[in-house]
Amino acid sequence: MGRAPLRQKGKGRQGIDRRALLVGGGAGAGLLLAWAVWPRSYKPNLNAAPGEFVFNAFLKIDRAGQVIVIVPQLEMGQGITTLLPQILADELGADWRAIAVQSAPESPLYANTLLAREWLASDWTRIGGEAGDWALDQYATRKALMLTGGGTSVPMFHDAYRDAGAAARILLCKAAAKRWNVPWESCDIQEGLISDGGQRTLRFGDVVEAAAAFDLPEILPLRQGMEGRLAGQDLPRLDTPSKLDGSHNFAADIRLPDMVFASIRQGPIGDARLESVNEGAARSVTGFLKLVRSERWVAAVGTNWWAANKALDLADPVFMLDGPPVSDERIDAALEDAFSGSDGRRLYAQGDLLPVFEGATILASEYRVDPGLHLALEPMCATARVTDAGAEVWTATQAPGLARTAIADALGIDRASVTLYPVHAGGSFGRKMDFEAAVQAALIARDMGRPVQLLWSRLEDVIHDRPSPPAHARMAAKLGRSGVIEGWLAKVAAPCAMSQTWARIANGALPHEAAAQSADKATRLAIAGMEIPYAVSNWAIDHYPSDVYLPLGFVRGNAHLHSTFFTESFMDELAHLAQMEAMSFRIQMLGGNPRLAHCLSTAAAMGGWQGGIAGSGQGIAAHRIGDAFGAVLVEAAITGGKLMVGRMVAAVDCGDQVNPDIARQQVESGLIYGLACAMGASVPYDKAMPGRAILGRMNLPRLSDIGEITVELIRSTAKPAGATEIAAPMVAPAVANALFTVTGQRFRSLPLLSQD
């Protein structure tokens, strides 16, 4: 892992916040003027060890010829630390065995403007069109908004890594050409060797120092031809070896001299304050050192984590809760009330539904989705050392710049005095967009005057998960004579988890405050994925915002998780009512969407689709997220009251994938995540607490629950899309549709079967 320098170049916060206000206020003209006078280019702020030469923000090469690729994105298991280097190495012509990876320091050059556009788009930026996107890009860049999530990493950075590789190839060729006294255009690089087009070769290390000093041409020529290309090869993941022998260090594997271990309690869900704690009981534990209290949490510190956690149990902290305690009843009531409240808005409308629906037979169905837990196997954790010189924090975070700000604010120190060492995440699924543990660890470490490792217990991780949002949907449609949908209306009541997450991580809102702030704001983020890919002349989507008193968070698939369940389950109902076979029913409305149609027909052909007839146990679903398209066919049954999914067949078109096997792995991963959503990964809530917190009672799939799984990656030359998000949302509706064929019953709630 790369280590950021202790004092990084950081922009002062004050100047930036004024712009943040402008973004929030939506003063378009003022915004453009204010930014026009800002510097437009940034230099890489990479450290170079002796013998290393910085080529650009994404690449260093050393005298031995080691190609050190800089990766700003958080590795959460989806292979980004292999994919981005592979794109660069392919364009450079490097030998894969010479590739090394370092984490990036914070810099505007690594801002994820793609996710920022998606996340922060508002009505006024959409009205602004390209100018609106430009404004968001500028905002994200100025703030050095480094973000990982939403499957944006490859689409966001693909061209940057390709260009970085091309630039380095040209510089190396120029240096070699000068030595050989030939034109640089005649040189090429293959398998890590520079050649003059004939017999002579040089290694990177032979010319690296001279190469870094050459200038680049105005236009970067990209590599031509397919010979010796690394792109499209199933190269081995760079993070594999250390993950096999236990040497891969996660945040809780950091060991520092004099370090101690902490466990934490934050009370029930909501606006909770620490009331009292029995320190005497804690002191009876061997290895217990100290209780560290804050307004909203208490941590026990010990010489080992078990002692700390046991002391905390015995200390039996008592909290006082303000405001309504979350419960299942309250969640349901809040969502139903939202439908009749005044905050709902029509966010998508095409054609005119009114005349279509008037006096017609309308088919209607209601669906619901429960909050879904992340349950990454690695609980929230961070290791921190705070001295007079500043704070150092080791943690896995999807938003490192914002985490750094939050740590500095909590400690009341300058942002430049906070060093964040990015470590890989032991799973995240969106949970590590928040960074509570990093802030808490820093505060505890300061209090202790020695390094502290804070690890949340599984119990704490479940209570204070920020689940995917619960949602209710009221779907209505009118079918035409030939089985065509003439009108489609979807009303969705759901809190906006992404708005809440942003309020927490960017604006420092407490979880219950963030939930309340977004309670009356209808937004497309909460219903992403509800825009149907099918050709329907008249359709509309309404969002009814709500606060369910359960803080919610970023998650794999985000709103698509519930949107696809609603849309694809309802599509299946309509197909049956139209007495049409469910795949053809969809494909007849996909004339304008050949890639999605191709996914559907491929999944159907590979899975031996029997038309969804009664007794077949087969179900199908399709979905699109941005430039990723997919379809899933499953075979499912209920045996002894338990959901059994015998087969899953996925056909996915995510454009041109640099490493097809990693793309397949991502799709497999999504299928299992989606299966978990169908089976469980959810808890009941009562009196501001989850009803279960033991991992074994979460109904997560284990190996014995997994049948035959087939993933077909459709070859495509389209630009690459993220493959991490597309599969998960399709599984639950496909399973629900399959269960209908064997039970005659519609499964309109997620998880599909009652958990208790």
Added chain:
Amino acid sequence: MTRFTVNDRPVQYRMDPDTPLLWALRDASNLTGTKYGCGTGDCGACTVDIDGEAVRACQVSLAQTEGRFVTTIEALSPDRGHPVQQAFAAENVSQCGYCIPGMVMAASVLLRRNNDPGDEEIDAAITNICRCGIYPRLRGAIKRAGRIMRGEEQVAAAPPPGITPEEAARTVPALRKP
């Protein structure tokens, strides 16, 4: 005071004898390859080998480990050369990697007893939880490890640790000695 053997070394932990083995390994011995995922014996991320059995280290105390032989992921092989490790690399199994040490330990214990297990035996032995979804590749990888153990296949998919720059330069033409 509890004494037993960890990775072929005799150890004595000055900790509360009720401490689960997991925390002695992680916080006292710095053997951090064994992971905490749940503390209730459900996830299997802390699986170690005790006297040839796959045991959840969060579920046995130091007192219960007295006199026994514990092997952790760090000592399964000196060079990632165990058939399970090589098969996992060859099949591109790992994703986030957090569950992997426990999975590897559970699979290695299974294969030591039966190097040609069927699906049902594999499912019964591997009850570990993975949230990333390595499951679709898991049975195949374990069977492949079995083939390696039976001498039917050779795999060298993951390089050993500690390759020096000089050794690398001898093997990879693109590299030179620093």
